Amino acid sequence: MDKLNKIIVIFDEKQEQQTAIERALELARLTRANIHVIATIFSNINVTFSHLQLDTEAIIRESMLNRLNKDLKSHIDSLDTSQVNISYETLWSPRPSIDIAEICESQGFDLLIKTANKHHLFDGVFHTPLDWHLLRECPCAVMLVSNKQHAKDRPLIVAIDANSDDHAHSSLNDKLLDSAQYFSKIFKDEIIAVNACPPLPVMTDLEYASIDPSSYIEEMKKIASANTLKVIRQFNLNESNMKILEGIPEVVIPGFAEQIDSPLIILGTVSRSGLSGFFLGNTAEHLLYNLQCDILAIKPDGFDRD
Template sequence: MINYNKLLVVIDPTQEQQKALGRAMDLARKTGASLTAFLSIYDFSYEMTTMLSVDERETMRQAVVDDRTEWLTELVDKQVTDKSLSVDVKVVWHNRPFESIIYETLENQYDLIIKGTQGHGGLKSVIFTPTDWHLMRKAPVPVLLVKEHEWPEGGNILAAVNVGTEDEEHKSLNQRVTRTAMEFAKTLNGRVNLVNSYPGTPVNIAIEIPEFDPASFNQSVRNHHQDAMKTFASTYGVTDEQCFVQEGLPEDVIPQVAKDMDAELVVIGTVGRHGISAALIGNTAEHVIGTLDCDVLAIKPEGFVSPLQK
């Protein structure tokens, strides 16, 4: 079962119906966790009030916080119809939302951050804000990005793993991702599936080396990943029918497998890059989640320390 005691729900002030809060309530009912509905606000016109006294500026800022707190309290009262749930309300003034979310998480030791994602018009794709990206890279706890997909009883949960690697950090992350998927499956009465993608034959090798046999090479790579998946899955009691090993890029394979099985949740590891490498290289998790129609749970490696903790 999921062992989450405190859930931090990020509120979107532009939306009347808060899907992240709805999802958090689902989890709270099943786990007994407490909820905090969290709103980070900042009015840039505040920067123009430097001619006012310190006390006047503080009064103005507090008036905005009080107004938003009243709005959020009413919203929560309206959406949280189950009065057995414990829901706190918190509004903070901060000009960088992702930092306020992470500082709140660190200060009050939340176990999970839950945040809704923005749909792109009538399309299936999703717009991810800078806040989403920063949370995926820097949050010290798992981040659940919520979409419109329902969580049906007995649904499919897909854990994305990289079983062909010899890298110890990735091996450890595979285990964390799979264990988390199994905990969610027990809590939601769902079924765990594993997916692993592997690269195809590099075209330049096939061209430059005439005696190179791409078909044979491809088969050996496939066999390696299938054997590795079988070994890995067996340690968790996951059957062959629940394992998917396919050639291609993760950002193509994972969403397709999730769509085919109508997954309700994809659990994926994120290495939490930051700085120049994050801007240039990006992250497999980030490429994957934009094309998924279901919720995504992003997990950090063991011992990950948020750059905001330093």
Template sequence: MLDINHILVVLDNEHPEQIALDRAIWLASSLDADLTLMTSTYESYCEDGSTLDTDTRERIKQALLHKAEQWLNSLAPETGELKVSCEVHWQKHLHDAVMESMRHNDYDLVIKGTQPHGIMDRIFTHTDWNLMRHCPAPVMLVKSARPWQHNRVLAAIDATSSDQGHQLINDNILSYAEHLSDHFETDLHLANSYPLVSVAFAMVPEVTAPDDIQKYITEQHEEACEGWAKKFSIQPDHVHIGEGDADSVVASICDDIEADVVVVGTVGREGLAGVLIGNTAESLVDKVNCDVIVIKPSDGVRPDAD
């Protein structure tokens, strides 16, 4: 389903600013959705094996949970127009708290603020990466508290992939982006990148590049993008095709058109490959100035079949 009726807002009291909260309140008000504000708290000395006795551990745990609940309640908007609830989970990791909440509730969108990530975040799989890879719902990572003001939604796809998985995720990305664009009456743009073949052949000098191979690849991507654009009624001048790595190309297009939000897909590459190679969605988050919505093949965001 594309309708966004239930929104989960992930808040971290270690961050001085809760940039996701204003965005979530605005979206919920615009979409007539309800909000759940969620955080987690945890102390290892409250677990079994601690030197503290059982009663003391339990009192400390309840005090920490109560403190976190009070903090969430202090952030909740004071308005009768929105239905707002709060959840506090006893979890060491914030993404585990999100997964626990998702097991008991059907959220259509998860919203979280994000900050620049370093290599250590990638090695130890930062909360944002875990949400992008594993959360069973679309995830919006908010980059700043600034409101959307340019009326542009950008859908970033891999237009020429013919395998079923990429076809599905392209359809999901564009369906979601189209839904947002229609609701907020914004312009829908499409972004696609293609490889610079001369660089690839330069790495294997013993292999000669076929004549006009770059022209062929460019035309192939243009034709594929035209097909996707027609399917989702995207104007020809709103289709952007660039040469280079996907994250850099999409980030550049975001800047050029002043996108408010970019919708991108991920297949969630795991393990060391995810650290060394990276996923386009994860790399893109740190390169753009706008919000990022991450869609996975399993999110189920496509509209109901007629």
């Protein structure tokens, strides 16, 4: 990430605390980026009130948009927006994730910020939350922020996959580390690159292959450590800037982040939908279950939201 020029923020009227706007203002003051706040609303009026005429439906729709616009303006007016260029709009949208993604793409936004909602493990079975949709579909970087207050000068985490050396993984690792360095300079925080080793195979499988479990773990950590160091050295980072974790990424990474009170996890995400999106999931989505810090999800080069 070279520079933040345009930030789009989601205003959620159901949230008591608009942490996303606060975070955007903080970033804008540090980077001089422009902020655009968007609020969406929708109600299936013709189903709820099937007897209404079209002109009456339009009046109700306009009334709902006006109320939302008034609430949004009132909130922005209550903030200290000095030295920040901020605009806003309200949008009638039955499909907010798609409409927001199209706005991000057509208007060239660099970053989308939204206050994260708490999710249950099975939220994605029959209904996919907006946060998940934005992670999968938004073409720009997506920052989901928590309401938790963090201590100053805590290290930010960048989660890389140094266990694969194919071009796609290498390219995404470089993009993640580049973004980590950018935000590290902005917030003046240290970087810790985290690489999660594959979890231990089923014990019977190891016994059948005559492999000692402790030796297996140590060997995997040694390989992961060497691979991680090779990747991060290209960004002038060293052993003090890395941590090798053992286990499933979506479990061990948030645990480590909470342990060191990290304010931000930077990681890659890809588009997934349907049943595979639920059963396979991805690390960014699963982190939402136990969100204790902000998440910055970076798309790989050539990302296609379609």
